[in-house]
Amino acid sequence: MIYMDNAASSPLRPEVLEAMLPYMRSVGNPSSIHRDGRSARRGVEGARRHVASLLNADPSEILFTSGGTEANNTALRGASGGRLITTSIEHESVLEPCRAQTRPVTYLKPDGSGTISPETLDESLSEPATLVSIMTANNEVGTIQDVRALAGICRRHGAIFHTDMVQAAGKIPVDVRSWGVDMASVSAHKIGGPMGVGALYVRAGTELEPLVLGGGQESGMRSGTENVAGIVGFGEACRLARAEMSRNVPYVSSLRDELVARLLEISHSVLNGHPASRLPGNAHLAFLGVSGEDLIIKLDENGIAASTGSACSVHTQKESHVLRAMGLPAETISSSLRLTLGPQNTAGEVAEVAEAMPRIVSELRSVSPLRGRYGF
Numbered sequence: 001m002i003y004m005d006n007a008a009s010s011p012l013r014p015e016v017l018e019a020m021l022p023y024m025r026s027v028g029n030p031s032s033i034h035r036d037g038r039s040a041r042r043g044v045e046g047a048r049r050h051v052a053s054l055l056n057a058d059p060s061e062i063l064f065t066s067g068g069t070e071a072n073n074t075a076l077r078g079a080s081g082g083r084l085i086t087t088s089i090e091h092e093s094v095l096e097p098c099r100a101q102t103r104p105v106t107y108l109k110p111d112g113s114g115t116i117s118p119e120t121l122d123e124s125l126s127e128p129a130t131l132v133s134i135m136t137a138n139n140e141v142g143t144i145q146d147v148r149a150l151a152g153i154c155r156r157h158g159a160i161f162h163t164d165m166v167q168a169a170g171k172i173p174v175d176v177r178s179w180g181v182d183m184a185s186v187s188a189h190k191i192g193g194p195m196g197v198g199a200l201y202v203r204a205g206t207e208l209e210p211l212v213l214g215g216g217q218e219s220g221m222r223s224g225t226e227n228v229a230g231i232v233g234f235g236e237a238c239r240l241a242r243a244e245m246s247r248n249v250p251y252v253s254s255l256r257d258e259l260v261a262r263l264l265e266i267s268h269s270v271l272n273g274h275p276a277s278r279l280p281g282n283a284h285l286a287f288l289g290v291s292g293e294d295l296i297i298k299l300d301e302n303g304i305a306a307s308t309g310s311a312c313s314v315h316t317q318k319e320s321h322v323l324r325a326m327g328l329p330a331e332t333i334s335s336s337l338r339l340t341l342g343p344q345n346t347a348g349e350v351a352e353v354a355e356a357m358p359r360i361v362s363e364l365r366s367v368s369p370l371r372g373r374y375g376f
């Protein structure tokens with residue numbers, strides 16, 4: 001299988017598994033005082049330092065959660081107060097908690113490339129708001145926002161700034177301190193770590209109520225016995241991502257550029273999202289006249305794992321809210337495909353996909369009801 005769905009989940013790195021195994025075999029509860037408990041505590045605290053380093057935060061500002069979804073929910077439901085501002089291209093784990101709010105929520109619209117302009121945010125903040133949540137990079141089209149500018153505007157208006165960094169952290173350099181971010185969500189399984197573990201960065205001094213109450217773990221902000229092995233694996237994934245960032249960004253970008261260039265040679269194909277300000281591994285294209293779902297099935301039959309966008313859309317089978325918010329025509333939306341690359345992908349795999357795609361697209365187009373319209 002050629003795996004090009006890294007934005008959905010990335011393969012667990014062997015080094016991460018090795019780091020986790022001793023903690024999966026041992027019994028220690030990090031709250032216990034005995035030796036096994038202390039060893040588990042050391043594992044958790046070591047991981048906290050690695051997550052903090054990746055984000056340029058202090059370890060005391062990292063709160064472990066069950067993943068990006070819980071981190072987003074904690075940020076959005078835990079910060080009390082007045083109006084909330086977010087965008088119409090957020091992940092469902094931001095949009096759903098926003099919909100559940102009783103306070104007013106404003107949804108900012110992106111431009112055609114998926115970019116939220118800092119001016120739009122500035123204008124919206126002319127009316128007071130307590131909390132702003134804008135993702136660092138989009139999970140579907142990979143567009144990266146100017147988080148430093150957005151956070152700066154929030155600071156000037158006295159609003160708390162949260163950013164969903166689930167797709168960005170570990171893939172591009174991020175810096176919560178110098179960018180002036182108050183809260184940031186991250187997840188392990190997007191960067192070679194295990195599923196079911198993530199973290200919320202909460203800048204020291206930010207007021208937040210816990211979502212989960214109980215034994216008071218994570219400084220009372222997230223009760224429940226820690227997922228020690230998962231957290232250790234997350235820490236190792238962050239350590240590796242940080243150590244390899246300067247090599248991986250150009251490597252993955254060049255694979256992606258080659259793939260996009262080859263796929264754009266197919267007639268009636270377009271690249272969605274921002275041409276330059278996008279995640280290194282993201283290739284999101286529309287092949288007019290074919291359905292994205294049919295493409296995925298055909299690719300799967302050919303040993304290639306791809307996706308149309310967010311994994312959540314599989315449960316709802318609805319049109320992508322991201323592409324719709326970007327104002328793309330219905331034909332482009334329904335014919336879109338997302339291929340997401342990671343550091344484990346190779347030039348050989350890119351060549352294979354680039355070779356298979358024209359054949360698959362033309363097979364599907366030969367039976368497309370839109371054949372006449374596009375003149376395939």
Ligand SMILES: Cc1ncc(COP(=O)(O)O)c(C=O)c1O
Nearest residue numbers: 067068069091093139166167187
């Ligand atoms: C942008 C974004 N936010 C949040 C999440 C949710 O993260 P998790 O799967 O760790 O709950 C995802 C994962 O699909 C994502 O892509």
